Amino acid sequence: MSEMAQPATGIKRPDLSQKRIRGRYAAERRFKLYGQLAVGLAIAMLAVLLISVCSKGYSAFYRTEIALDVMLDPAVITPDGKSDAETLGAADYQGLIKEALKTAFPDVTSRGDRKNLYNLVSNGAGNTVRQAVLANPSLIGSTQRFWVVAADDMDMLAKGFIKRDLPEGERVVSDTQIAWYDKLDESGQLRTAFNAVFFSAGDSREPEQAGILGALMGSIFTMLVTVLLALPLGVMSAIYLEEFAPKNRITEIIEVNINNLAAVPSIVFGLLGLAVLLGVFGLPRSAPLVGGMVLALMTLPTIIIATRAALKAVPPSIREAAYGIGASPLQVVSHHVLPLATPGIMTGAIIGLARALGESAPLLMIGMVAFIVDVPHGPTDPATVLPVQIYLWADSPERAFIEKTSAGIMVLLAFLISMNAIAIFVRRKFERRW
Amino acid sequence: MNAISPTLAKMHGRKVTVHYGSKQALFDVDLDVPERMVTALIGPSGCGKSTFLRCLNRMNDVIDGCKVGGEITLDGQDIYDTKLDVVMLRARIGMVFQKPNPFPKSIYDNVAYGPRIHGMASTKGELDEIVRASLEKAGLWKEVKERLDQPGTGLSGGQQQRLCIARAIAVSPEVILMDEPCSALDPIATAKIEELIDELRENFTIVIVTHSMQQAARVSQKTAFFHLGQLIEWGDTEQIFTSPKDERTQGYITGRFG
Numbered sequence: 296m297s298e299m300a301q302p303a304t305g306i307k308r309p310d311l312s313q314k315r316i317r318g319r320y321a322a323e324r325r326f327k328l329y330g331q332l333a334v335g336l337a338i339a340m341l342a343v344l345l346i347s348v349c350s351k352g353y354s355a356f357y358r359t360e361i362a363l364d365v366m367l368d369p370a371v372i373t374p375d376g377k378s379d380a381e382t383l384g385a386a387d388y389q390g391l392i393k394e395a396l397k398t399a400f401p402d403v404t405s406r407g408d409r410k411n412l413y414n415l416v417s418n419g420a421g422n423t424v425r426q427a428v429l430a431n432p433s434l435i436g437s438t439q440r441f442w443v444v445a446a447d448d449m450d451m452l453a454k455g456f457i458k459r460d461l462p463e464g465e466r467v468v469s470d471t472q473i474a475w476y477d478k479l480d481e482s483g484q485l486r487t488a489f490n491a492v493f494f495s496a497g498d499s500r501e502p503e504q505a506g507i508l509g510a511l512m513g514s515i516f517t518m519l520v521t522v523l524l525a526l527p528l529g530v531m532s533a534i535y536l537e538e539f540a541p542k543n544r545i546t547e548i549i550e551v552n553i554n555n556l557a558a559v560p561s562i563v564f565g566l567l568g569l570a571v572l573l574g575v576f577g578l579p580r581s582a583p584l585v586g587g588m589v590l591a592l593m594t595l596p597t598i599i600i601a602t603r604a605a606l607k608a609v610p611p612s613i614r615e616a617a618y619g620i621g622a623s624p625l626q627v628v629s630h631h632v633l634p635l636a637t638p639g640i641m642t643g644a645i646i647g648l649a650r651a652l653g654e655s656a657p658l659l660m661i662g663m664v665a666f667i668v669d670v671p672h673g674p675t676d677p678a679t680v681l682p683v684q685i686y687l688w689a690d691s692p693e694r695a696f697i698e699k700t701s702a703g704i705m706v707l708l709a710f711l712i713s714m715n716a717i718a719i720f721v722r723r724k725f726e727r728r729w
Numbered sequence: 730m731n732a733i734s735p736t737l738a739k740m741h742g743r744k745v746t747v748h749y750g751s752k753q754a755l756f757d758v759d760l761d762v763p764e765r766m767v768t769a770l771i772g773p774s775g776c777g778k779s780t781f782l783r784c785l786n787r788m789n790d791v792i793d794g795c796k797v798g799g800e801i802t803l804d805g806q807d808i809y810d811t812k813l814d815v816v817m818l819r820a821r822i823g824m825v826f827q828k829p830n831p832f833p834k835s836i837y838d839n840v841a842y843g844p845r846i847h848g849m850a851s852t853k854g855e856l857d858e859i860v861r862a863s864l865e866k867a868g869l870w871k872e873v874k875e876r877l878d879q880p881g882t883g884l885s886g887g888q889q890q891r892l893c894i895a896r897a898i899a900v901s902p903e904v905i906l907m908d909e910p911c912s913a914l915d916p917i918a919t920a921k922i923e924e925l926i927d928e929l930r931e932n933f934t935i936v937i938v939t940h941s942m943q944q945a946a947r948v949s950q951k952t953a954f955f956h957l958g959q960l961i962e963w964g965d966t967e968q969i970f971t972s973p974k975d976e977r978t979q980g981y982i983t984g985r986f987g
Contacts (some may be wrong), residue, residue: 542793612830616893618791620843620900621820630842631832 348708352701355493358503359445359453361416362484363395365424366438372428373435383429388421392443400475411472415479417444419504442486447502447695452476453485456694467694493702497670498684502695505688507706509670513583513663513678514652514710520587520674521594521651526644528591529598536599537606538628557596564593565657573661581662581677589657594647601643605636637725645718649711655682681707739764739904739934740785745799747780747789754780757799758960760953762904767926767935769949769966771942773981776955778938782906785936786822787815803904820847823897827909829889831881831896836873839881839892840864843900859899867895868925887918894925898933905929907937911944923948942982946970954978 372386393413397403403412420443427441428434448468451457453476463470479485497509540546568589572578578585609632617627658664663679664687671678679687681703688700738761747755755777762768762785770778780789787808789795801808808818820843831839840860843849850856860877864870869891873884881892890910897905907926911919926935926948939945945952946966953963954975962975973979 610830612826612828613832614791615788615824615826616830616832616896617842618788618819619786619824619826620846620896621816621818622842622846623816626846630846635833 345708348701348704352698352703352705354454355698355702356490357487358490358492359450360442360486360488361445361449361479362440362442362486363392363399363416364438364440365391365395366398367391367424367428367435368394369436378432378435380429383432384425386425386428388424388428389418390421391424392416392420400478408471411469412475414446415449415472415475417446417501417503419499419501420444442488444492444503445485447693448472449476450503451694453487454698456697493699497668498666498679498687499668500666502691502693502699505696505699507681507684507699507703509667510679510681510684510703511706511710512671513586513667513684514680514707516583516671516674516678517586517590517658517680518648518652518714520584521590522644522648524588524591525594525598525647525651529595529644529647530602530640532595533599533602533606534628534633537603538632539624553596553599557600560656561593561654562656562660564589565660567592568657569660579675579677581665581667581679582675583663583671583678583680584674585661586658586663586678586680587674589661590651590654593654593657594651597647597650598640598644601646602636602640605639605643606632608639609635634725638722641718641722641725645715649714652711652714653682653707655680655686658683681710738762739804741800741802742781742784743800743802745781745784745797745801747777747784747798748796749792750794754958755784756958758955760960760963762934762936763951764934765930765932766951767930767937767949768951768953769945770936770938770953770955771940771945771981772955772961774940777958778953778955779908781955781960782908782936782938785904785906786819786824788819788824790815820900821902822904822906823900823902825890825893825897825905825907825910828913829886829893831884831889831892833880833882835878836864836881836884836892837877840895840899843896847900849900863895863899864892866898866929867891868921868928869895885918887914887921890914890918890922891925894922894929898929902933904934904936907935909938909940912940919944942970954981956981 368391371391372388373382375382396412396415397409400412403409423441423443427439445453448457449472452459452468452473457466457468459473468476476485492504493506495508496504496506499505536546536549568585572585572588573580613631613635614627617631622630655664658680662677664683665677665679666687667677667679669676685700685703685707688696688703740762742758742760742762745755745758745760746753758777758781760781770782772778783789784797784801785808787797789797797809803818803821806813832842834842837860840863841856844856844859850859861870861874864873869888872888873892881889884892890913894905894910911922914922923944926937929935930950937945937949949966951963952966952969954961954969954973954977956977962969962973962978969978970982973982
């Protein structure tokens with residue numbers, strides 16, 4: 296009782312001075328500032344990346360075309376009088392293009408100059424003429440004006456990537472070629488057009504004929520295989536481990552190992568695919584099927600960990616409610632827990648798949664780095680994928696492949712964004728309050 | 730102890746013990762649950778009354794490291810018999826929890842879920858009838874009949890709890906266990922639930938855990954007092970509240986400890 300009677304001086308009161316309040320406000324302001332700085336820096340870096348990629352890559356979406364008056368000589372196209380599709384398709388249209396170039400520049404006579412002249416157009420330019428003739432054989436015998444694809448060097452000259460003021464020996468186009476180019480330009484025989492080939496062709500040694508479609512299809516097939524394998528396997532494993540498996544030493548060891556696998560470098564999975572899938576089981580080389588399997592192995596741990604976290608986050612009251620009215624464990628999981636965990640599972644799956652989409656190292660090991668011209672039509676056709684295609688183009692010496700590389704990155708980013716958009720859509724659809 | 734004759738009792742507990750890992754939570758509890766009556770379990774926090782309640786429909790099975798000993802019977806059948814299907818047991822013994830926990834589904838689906846998984850309705854009409862009857866019995870029909878397709882989680886706390894009761898009685902259980910069903914509700918919602926419990930007594934055997942002695946006195950016919958994992962005393966509610974035999978019971982109901 297004597298303590299109660301003591302005056303209040305012995306009791307410590309909270310320090311309510313302005314100094315402390317100001318200090319607290321200042322600390323909060325500083326913290327907010329640091330946060331804003333961090334976000335700002337991240338946005339700035341992302342912007343630099345995007346701007347640099349887009350500014351380098353946008354020029355790959357258009358190309359330079361040259362107008363040529365091509366004489367569709369029946370002696371070349373239908374040498375033995377037959378005009379069936381096979382004969383028409385097999386004719387030497389590139390030769391006709393060369394003739395047209397000779398006619399356009401009659402004063403070029405020496406062999407060396409002629410070769411330079413022919414190099415103004417792409418060596419795939421004949422295809423334009425072939426398609427026109429196949430579509431309309433009645434054109435044979437007449438002279439028609441065709442817009443054919445310029446060679447990549449001319450394209451680079453048109454886009455300003457080859458500097459005219461450099462000494463002739465230091466650039467890939469000669470002074471005479473520049474003169475021809477200017478003459479064509481003056482007479483209105485040059486134009487820029489949308490580069491449809493970039494979206495409709497596979498890879499090529501010639502930059503003006505190279506397209507992203509082969510790699511894009513390869514990526515789509517690979518991702519399909521990965522999703523079909525990794526998502527059901529990962530989700531089922533996670534549900535079993537989280538909801539049904541007894542909690543003992545064995546499941547603990549499994550859990551530790553899954554967490555370890557998530558950190559294994561991807562190249563190791565590629566080597567595994569090479570040794571087991573190609574070596575032991577003899578699956579085809581360079582195939583999206585094998586690539587998808589390797590990437591599925593790589594993605595599995597991520598999906599399992601994310602799914603288990605999502606299942607754990609479902610409130611226990613929902614489980615109790617379902618058990619309380621006599622739902623079996625399987626019914627509790629499939630009717631209540633899984634629908635509530637779906638948004639979390641989708642987020643985890645998409646993080647794993649996005650990583651797999653951008654992965655190139657393990658695919659190098661199983662031969663998906665090969666130079667493949669044909670667009671794949673199925674998961675067993677030889678193919679490459681977007682990141683490997685980007686790597687291949689970045690490694691090519693031609694100036695024109697620089698813009699292709701950046702354009703490839705843009706296509707990869709667009710693929711990623713559409714994948715994420717699907718994930719967000721699914722998440723919204725399943726998101727519920729509880 | 731004034732044990733009632735076994736024929737009248739719906740459930741019997743004999744020497745029930747519960748261990749959570751190495752910690753013992755219940756010590757040799759002998760308790761009978763009489764049919765079509767409300768049995769209230771009271772006692773201070775941590776006394777084991779909720780643990781005992783969860784033994785009655787084997788909800789403790791879900792908890793890791795929980796071991797139940799002794800014998801509990803429902804209509805003379807041992808519910809911890811390994812041959813007994815626990816899912817069927819829980820269909821016969823429903824449960825209402827402390828916090829209202831409707832499924833994040835529509836009001837209709839909340840009530841219809843149990844009948845659906847137990848195959849109680851073969852047509853949509855039958856199911857509609859079960860849902861309507863259950864909601865009526867739970868006193869919720871008038872309030873929700875216009876919005877059965879709206880989420881159950883959008884109701885008020887008291888309505889949610891009555892929805893949970895409707896969900897429990899939709900499977901026509903023989904026994905309903907209630908674990909502090911009013912602790913998260915305001916007095917008006919509590920009064921409604923208590924009224925409801927009183928009506929449900931006609932058709933169901935009810936065991937309720939409560940912290941409120943007034944509530945136990947109002948709604949129950951039998952009361953059991955738990956303390957430190959032991960059943961101290963049980964009998965007619967009136968007798969427990971007016972002339973308790975044990976001085977710990979006396980102390981608790983007069984508010985000297987607890």
